[in-house]
Amino acid sequence: MGKHVPDYFKISPFLTFFLITAVQVGVGILSFQSIIVEPAGYDAWISIIIASIGVHILIFMMYKILNQEEHKDIFDIQTMLFGKWIGKSLGVITCVYFLLMSFVALRLYIEIIQVWMFPQISLLVVGTVFLLLVLYIINGGFKVIAGICFLGVVIPLYLILTLIFPLEFAYYDNLKPVLNHSVIELLLSAQKMTLSYLGFSTLFVYYPFLKEPKKTQKFAHFGVAFTTFLYVSTAIVSFLFYDEEQIKTVIWPTLGIWKIIEMPFVERFEYIGISSWTLVILPNITLTLWASSRGMKRMFNVNQRKTLIVYAIIIITVMLTVRGFDNIDKISELVTRFGFYYVFVYIPVLCIIHFIFQKVRESK
Amino acid sequence: MKLFRKKPKKNKKVSQLLDQSKQISSMKELMEYCKESNDFVHYEHPIKNQSLWLSYYKPLVEAEILHRDILENVDEETIHSLQDLMESIPIENVVITKDIGVIHEKLLSGHIMIRFHERDTKCVLVNAPLKKTRSISVPEVEFSVIGPKESFVESIGTNLNLIRYRLPIPELKVKEFTVGNLSKSKVAVLYVDGITNQENVNTVIQRIEDIEFDELIDSSYITQIISDNPRSLFPQLLDTERPDRAVSVLAEGKIVILVNGSPHALIAPANLTEFFAAFEDYFLNPIIASAFRIIRFFSVVFSILVTPIYVAVLTYHYELVPKDLMGTLITSREVVPLPPILEAVFLELTIELLREAGARLPTKVGQTIGIVGGIVIGTASVEAGLTSNVLLIIVALAALASFTTPVYKMGNTIRLIRFPFLLFAYLLGFLGVVLSFCFLLAHLLRLTSLGRPFLEPIYPPRLKDMKDSVIRFPFSWNTKRPIQLQTEKTQRFSAKKARKRKDIDE
Numbered sequence: 001m002g003k004h005v006p007d008y009f010k011i012s013p014f015l016t017f018f019l020i021t022a023v024q025v026g027v028g029i030l031s032f033q034s035i036i037v038e039p040a041g042y043d044a045w046i047s048i049i050i051a052s053i054g055v056h057i058l059i060f061m062m063y064k065i066l067n068q069e070e071h072k073d074i075f076d077i078q079t080m081l082f083g084k085w086i087g088k089s090l091g092v093i094t095c096v097y098f099l100l101m102s103f104v105a106l107r108l109y110i111e112i113i114q115v116w117m118f119p120q121i122s123l124l125v126v127g128t129v130f131l132l133l134v135l136y137i138i139n140g141g142f143k144v145i146a147g148i149c150f151l152g153v154v155i156p157l158y159l160i161l162t163l164i165f166p167l168e169f170a171y172y173d174n175l176k177p178v179l180n181h182s183v184i185e186l187l188l189s190a191q192k193m194t195l196s197y198l199g200f201s202t203l204f205v206y207y208p209f210l211k212e213p214k215k216t217q218k219f220a221h222f223g224v225a226f227t228t229f230l231y232v233s234t235a236i237v238s239f240l241f242y243d244e245e246q247i248k249t250v251i252w253p254t255l256g257i258w259k260i261i262e263m264p265f266v267e268r269f270e271y272i273g274i275s276s277w278t279l280v281i282l283p284n285i286t287l288t289l290w291a292s293s294r295g296m297k298r299m300f301n302v303n304q305r306k307t308l309i310v311y312a313i314i315i316i317t318v319m320l321t322v323r324g325f326d327n328i329d330k331i332s333e334l335v336t337r338f339g340f341y342y343v344f345v346y347i348p349v350l351c352i353i354h355f356i357f358q359k360v361r362e363s364k
Numbered sequence: 365m366k367l368f369r370k371k372p373k374k375n376k377k378v379s380q381l382l383d384q385s386k387q388i389s390s391m392k393e394l395m396e397y398c399k400e401s402n403d404f405v406h407y408e409h410p411i412k413n414q415s416l417w418l419s420y421y422k423p424l425v426e427a428e429i430l431h432r433d434i435l436e437n438v439d440e441e442t443i444h445s446l447q448d449l450m451e452s453i454p455i456e457n458v459v460i461t462k463d464i465g466v467i468h469e470k471l472l473s474g475h476i477m478i479r480f481h482e483r484d485t486k487c488v489l490v491n492a493p494l495k496k497t498r499s500i501s502v503p504e505v506e507f508s509v510i511g512p513k514e515s516f517v518e519s520i521g522t523n524l525n526l527i528r529y530r531l532p533i534p535e536l537k538v539k540e541f542t543v544g545n546l547s548k549s550k551v552a553v554l555y556v557d558g559i560t561n562q563e564n565v566n567t568v569i570q571r572i573e574d575i576e577f578d579e580l581i582d583s584s585y586i587t588q589i590i591s592d593n594p595r596s597l598f599p600q601l602l603d604t605e606r607p608d609r610a611v612s613v614l615a616e617g618k619i620v621i622l623v624n625g626s627p628h629a630l631i632a633p634a635n636l637t638e639f640f641a642a643f644e645d646y647f648l649n650p651i652i653a654s655a656f657r658i659i660r661f662f663s664v665v666f667s668i669l670v671t672p673i674y675v676a677v678l679t680y681h682y683e684l685v686p687k688d689l690m691g692t693l694i695t696s697r698e699v700v701p702l703p704p705i706l707e708a709v710f711l712e713l714t715i716e717l718l719r720e721a722g723a724r725l726p727t728k729v730g731q732t733i734g735i736v737g738g739i740v741i742g743t744a745s746v747e748a749g750l751t752s753n754v755l756l757i758i759v760a761l762a763a764l765a766s767f768t769t770p771v772y773k774m775g776n777t778i779r780l781i782r783f784p785f786l787l788f789a790y791l792l793g794f795l796g797v798v799l800s801f802c803f804l805l806a807h808l809l810r811l812t813s814l815g816r817p818f819l820e821p822i823y824p825p826r827l828k829d830m831k832d833s834v835i836r837f838p839f840s841w842n843t844k845r846p847i848q849l850q851t852e853k854t855q856r857f858s859a860k861k862a863r864k865r866k867d868i869d870e
Binding site: 011012015113117118121126129130133136137140143144147148150151262264265266267268269271272274275276278279282 | 680681683684685686689792793794795797798799802803805806807809810817819823824825
C-alpha cells in the first residue's frame with residue numbers, strides 16, 4: 001500500500017474521455033426510453049439533460065477530493081478519513097458494488113442475446129467465454145483496459161448512423177407541446193435517468209493511473225457531455241418513432257428501431273447491432289471488474305490475478321443459480337438503487353467530510 | 365540482480381572445446397587437433413635461406429590473397445623476425461600472438477598462421493578470408509515496380525555496405541555481436557546515434573547478448589527469440605530485404621538488425637500499420653499511395669471476416685438476408701448437402717493446400733498447380749455439389765485479399781486467424797464473430813514491440829503518427845519523427861521551409 005503507480009503504467013489525460021463514456025454507455029441505452037417516459041412523458045429528454053448536469057456536479061466533487069490527494073484512490077482516502085476499520089468496510093462495500101455492476105452488465109446483455117438471438121444458448125458457455133475475454137484484457141494491465149474502453153467507444157460509433165433510418169417514419173409532432181409536465185415529474189424522470197449514467201465512480205479507482213490527473217477533469221466532463229449527447233439523440237429519435245403509449249410497453253425500444261432498418265444487402269439489423277454491442281458491454285464489465293479487484297489489492301494486498309479468478313467463479317455461479325428474468329431484474333434494480341445512493345448521497349457527503357478534514361489539517 | 369552476477373571469465377590462453385572438460389593449451393596439441401580434419405593445411409614453404417610454416421583451413425582462405433599478397437612479398441625481403449614478416453605483408457590487422465585461444469579462433473575465421481619453425485609457439489596471423497556470396501539481385505518478396513532494385517544478400521559485409529553508402533554519416537553506429545555457440549553468427553545492430561532512443565538500443569543489445577542458442581541460421585530466428593511475446597501469431601519485428609527501406613527506418617529513428625547469412629534485415633520497434641505499408645507507397649503520389657493502403661486495410665478485414673460471416677449468416681441468421689439475395693443463395697446452395705461450416709472449411713483448406721503446394725514446388729510448376737488446381741478443383745467441387753458458387757467466390761476473394769499484405773509473415777498470420785473466427789461463427793453466429801474479434805483486439809492491445817505499444821497509432825491514439833499509417837500524407841507534412849519511437853531528435857527537417865508557399869507569380 002501507498003506505492004505510487006509508476007509512470008510507465010499511466011495513460012494519457014484525454015483517454016479519460018473514453019473511460020468515462022465507455023463505462024456509462026451500456027445495456028441501459030437499449031432500454032432507458034420506456035423507463036424515463038413513465039413520469040415525464042415525452043418531455044423526458046429534458047430530464048436526461050438535468051440528470052447529466054447532476055453527474056457533472058458529482059464529477060466536479062470527485063475531482064475536488066482527488067485533486068487534493070495526489071497518487072491516492074478512494075480506498076486510501078476512505079481509510080484516511082474514517083480510520084482503518086470503517087474505511088476498509090466502506091472499501092469492501094465499494095468493491096462489492098463494482099463486482100455486482102459487472103455481473104449485472106454481463107447478465108443483462110446475455111438476457112438480450114437470449115431474447116433476441118439465441119433462446120437456447122447455454123449461460124455457462126457464453127458466460128465463460130465472456131469472462132475469459134475479460135480476464136485476458138484485465139491481465140494486460142490498465143493500459144489495455146483503457147485501450148478496450150477507447151476501441152469500445154470508437155468502433156461502435158458507426159451505430160449512430162442507424163438513428164437516421166427511423167427518421168423516415170418520424171412523427172415530429174410527438175415532441176409537442178414541450179414542457180407540459182411539472183418540475184416534479186421531470187425530476188422523477190431525471191432520477192430514473194441517473195441510473196444510466198452510473199459507472200463513472202470507477203474514476204475514484206483509476207485516478208492514480210492518469211498522467212497529469214488535474215488536467216483530466218475537462219475530459220471527464222466532455223465524456224459525460226458525449227454520453228448525454230448519445231442518450232438525448234437516441235431518446236429523441238425513439239420519441240419521434242414510437243407513440244407515447246406504445247413506448248411504455250416496449251422493453252428495448254432501441255432494438256425495435258433497428259428492426260426496421262433495411263439496406264440492399266441487410267435486413268433485420270438488430271442481429272448485427274446486438275452482436276456489435278459486445279464491444280460496448282466489454283468496457284463496462286472490464287472496468288468495473290478491474291476496479292473491484294484493484295480495491296481488494298489496495299486494501300488487503302491480495303494477488304489481483306487470483307482475485308479475478310475468484311470473481312469469475314462467483315459471477316458464473318451466481319449466473320447459474322439466479323434464474324428467471326424477474327430475479328435478474330430484482331438484482332439489477334438493487335444495484336442501480338444502491339448506485340444512486342452511492343453517487344448522489346455518499347459522494348457529496350464524502351466531499352464535505354473531506355473538505356472539513358482538509359481545513360483541520362491545514363489549521364494544524 | 366544481473367548486475368551482481370559475475371560473467372564467467374574467458375581464459376584466452378587456452379582454446380575451449382565444445383566438450384567442456386577438454387581444452388587445448390599448447391601449440392603442439394592445437395596442430396594435432398586441427399590436423400584431424402583433412403581440410404586443414406599445414407606445410408613448409410621454403411624461401412631463400414629459410415623456410416616458413418603455413419597453416420590454415422583451406423576452405424576458408426582465399427588462395428589468391430595467399431599467393432599474390434603474402435608469399436610474393438615475403439619472398440623478396442630478408443626476414444629475420446616475426447616483426448619483419450608482419451611489416452612486409454601489405455594486409456591490415458596482422459597479429460603476432462602466442463595465445464592459443466586467439467589463434468584457434470582466428471584460424472576458424474579465415475586467417476593464415478605463419479611461423480618460422482614447426483615448434484614455434486609465437487606466430488603471425490594474416491587475414492585472408494574467402495567470401496563466396498551471390499551478387500546483389502532484385503528484391504523478390506518486396507518487389508516494387510519503381511524505385512531501387514537492390515536487395516540484401518547473405519553476406520553481412522555487403523549488406524552493411526548497401527546501408528552505409530545510402531547513409532554516409534558518422535552517426536550511423538554498428539554494434540557487432542557473435543551469437544550461437546556453434547554457428548558463431550555475426551549479428552550487427554545498426555542505429556543512428558542522436559536520433560534513435562538509447563533505451564531502445566539498449567533493450568535490443570541486451571536481448572541479443574542474452575540469446576542462448578547453438579545454430580543461428582537466419583534473422584527470423586532472432587525475431588522469434590527476442591520478440592516481446594514469442595508465442596504471438598503476430599510478428600513483432602518487421603523484416604525487410606530492401607536496403608532502401610532499412611535506411612529510411614534508420615532515419616526515422618528505428619533500429620535495424622542484420623545477421624550474417626541472412627538476406628533479411630529486422631526492423632524494431634514495429635507497429636501494426638507498418639505491416640500493411642508497402643515500401644513502394646513512398647514512391648507514389650501520396651493520394652494514390654493512401655488509396656492503395658486503404659484498399660489493403662479493407663482487404664485484410666474482408667479476408668478475415670467474410671467467410672465467418674457467411675457461415676454465421678447461413679447457420680443462424682438467414683433472416684437478415686434480403687429476399688432477392690436469398691433467392692440467389694438458395695439456388696446456389698440447393699444441391700449442397702453439407703452444413704455451411706463444413707463447406708467453408710473444405711474450401712478454405714483447399715485454398716491453403718493450393719498455396720502450400722505452390723510454395724513448395726519449383727516456380728514454373730507452382731504456377732501451373734495454382735491455376736489448374738484453382739480452376740479444376742473449384743469448378744469440380746461446385747458441380748459435384750460439395751460447395752456453392754457463392755462461397756467459392758467468397759473464399760477465392762478472401763484468399764486474394766490476404767495476399768495483398770506486403771509482408772509475407774503477416775499474410776500467413778491473417779490466413780491462419782481466419783480458422784478460429786470460422787469456428788466461433790459456427791458456434792455462436794454473429795456473436796461468435798464479434799467475440800473472436802474482441803479477442804483479437806485484446807491480443808493486439810496487449811502486444812508490444814520493444815516495450816512500445818504495437819497497435820500505435822490507433823491505440824494509444826496519436827494523431828501525429830497517423831500521418832504515415834493508414835493514410836500517407838505528403839512528405840512536407842511528415843516533419844516529425846514518430847512519437848512511438850521516442851526519438852532524441854524529433855524534428856526531421858524544417859517544416860517552415862518545406863511547406864512555404866510562394867505567392868502568385870513570385
